[in-house]
Amino acid sequence: xxxxxxxxxxxxxxxxxxxxxxxxxxxxxxxxxxxxxxxxxxxxxxxxxxxxxxxxxxxxxxxxxxxxxxxxxxxxxxxxxxxxxxxxxxxxxxxxxxxxxxxxxxxxxxxxx
Amino acid sequence: xxxxxxxxxxxxxxxxxxxxxxxxxxxxxxxxxxxxxxxxxxxxxxxxxxxxxxxxxxxxxxxxxxxxxxxxxxxxxxxxxxxxxxxxxxxxxxxxxxxxxxxxxxxxxxx
Numbered sequence: 001x002x003x004x005x006x007x008x009x010x011x012x013x014x015x016x017x018x019x020x021x022x023x024x025x026x027x028x029x030x031x032x033x034x035x036x037x038x039x040x041x042x043x044x045x046x047x048x049x050x051x052x053x054x055x056x057x058x059x060x061x062x063x064x065x066x067x068x069x070x071x072x073x074x075x076x077x078x079x080x081x082x083x084x085x086x087x088x089x090x091x092x093x094x095x096x097x098x099x100x101x102x103x104x105x106x107x108x109x110x111x112x113x
Numbered sequence: 114x115x116x117x118x119x120x121x122x123x124x125x126x127x128x129x130x131x132x133x134x135x136x137x138x139x140x141x142x143x144x145x146x147x148x149x150x151x152x153x154x155x156x157x158x159x160x161x162x163x164x165x166x167x168x169x170x171x172x173x174x175x176x177x178x179x180x181x182x183x184x185x186x187x188x189x190x191x192x193x194x195x196x197x198x199x200x201x202x203x204x205x206x207x208x209x210x211x212x213x214x215x216x217x218x219x220x221x222x223x224x
Contacts, residue, residue, distance in 0.1 A: 004156075031210050042216035043157070043202065056211055091156050098210045101147060101159025 002026045004105035006092050012111045018080040021108045023092030024073055032075045033093040033102065034060075034067055043091070049075065082112045115141045115213065117205060123219040132193045134218045136186040136203035144208035146179055148188050151200045151217065160201075161188075193222045 005024040033048040047057035047067040066078045095102035118137045149157035163170045163179045170177045176189040198221045204212040
């Protein structure tokens with residue numbers, strides 16, 4: 001089965017450090033999403049791309065978060081500087097059409113201490 | 114503001130019974146509604162999509178209904194099994210690629 005690959009699976013970092021999370025979407029999928037999941041807020045959409053172009057990043061704190069797709073096989077989410085409130089599971093998902101389901105990766109569990 | 118509500122309390126049912134989960138929304142006009150399953154430590158897995166002009170969609174033991182007047186979707190699992198135990202999430206889109214998720218309902222099927 002095709003899958004979305006996220007690295008790292010777990011990350012523990014100190015407050016103020018830069019964190020980079022990576023995602024390899026399914027080959028051929030042209031829509032890529034970044035979600036964040038916490039117990040309190042559930043799944044929140046941070047940003048998404050269509051054909052590598054950013055379509056919406058309104059869910060992302062712009063002062064510290066950035067999302068990019070340097071090529072069709074790689075999406076990155078960067079936090080600089082990280083804060084304890086950024087502790088969450090970050091999911092990447094990819095898909096082809098709005099009428100189809102999206103495939104999620106296994107997530108990156110981020111802990112900022 | 115837009116709101117998607119799923120029952121935050123866990124739903125416990127006996128094996129073999131039909132589980133019914135609810136997704137209610139306010140201040141929203143979804144064109145598409147999806148249901149996902151999420152197991153602990155894993156990402157959500159897509160189950161079904163229903164469009165605003167569809168009343169019902171089925172897939173094996175799963176059935177989804179969509180009532181735009183009541184602003185509600187119901188998700189049914191018939192002949193439930195312990196392996197169906199998971200958190201179920203609904204997600205809505207107004208027609209763009211952007212889906213907003215509910216907080217999910219935990220289902221536990223008791224053997």
